[in-house]
């Protein structure tokens with residue numbers, strides 16, 4: 001991909017590149033609000049029923065970071081994601097996203113925050129009787145954005161995930177990989193600064209998984225902070241990015257070579 005291509009896409013998605021630095025698992029005491037795209041400080045969420053969840057997690061990502069989160073089944077990866085997008089509340093600790101303390105947000109403020117981060121799920125969560133363009137543009141239409149502006153954003157977003165020719169298709173007319181690319185388009189159409197992907201390749205074969213990884217890396221190269229949970233060690237190896245490992249709810253940044 002050429003620099004010119006990246007620049008064009010950056011402009012059309014309202015993004016800019018930022019320098020890459022490693023994530024940190026002990027963020028400094030100052031700067032929780034603005035210096036990081038994501039900053040978790042002493043975050044715990046333990047489910048009373050089974051004592052699963054996450055414990056005392058510190059994690060900071062700067063704008064433009066890419067992080068894999070891995071760990072055994074039941075170790076707390078999805079709980080971590082849910083806490084970040086506000087679907088769970090922490091028992092303790094602070095979670096800062098785009099200058100907002102997520103744990104304190106309710107109602108409309110939480111909806112506003114969710115517009116500033118994109119989330120991709122393993123099972124795509126597409127509306128089956130809506131076309132690709134309806135699924136992707138819904139986020140913008142729900143914000144009252146004009147029909148003309150929605151159209152302006154739709155095509156570059158679909159092009160970015162290679163689905164410009166599938167706009168009128170329904171999800172069941174697409175392969176699993178294509179459906180996941182629709183869900184990525186839906187997650188980024190509102191120009192979020194942070195993209196969370198929870199096992200995005202869990203239902204995909206190797207070829208489609210690589211395609212999805214390529215898109216996530218491309219989005220990261222455009223300046224979006226990306227955090228991906230995965231069990232797939234091959235994906236981590238090929239993805240060549242920092243890795244956090246969760247074990248029994250505790251998170252550590254580890255060297256990719258030690259995975």
Ligand SMILES: Nc1ncnc2c1ncn2[C@@H]1O[C@H](COP(=O)(O)OP(=O)(O)OP(=O)(O)O)[C@@H](O)[C@H]1O
Nearest residue numbers: 047049050052053072073074075076077078079080
């Ligand atoms: N709503 C809930 N109520 C009670 N326990 C829960 C709830 N959600 C998750 N847990 C428990 O918390 C632990 C962590 O779950 P989580 O879904 O975060 O794990 P995970 O690492 O994403 O697992 P997997 O890789 O299998 O998806 C598990 O023991 C799970 O049973």
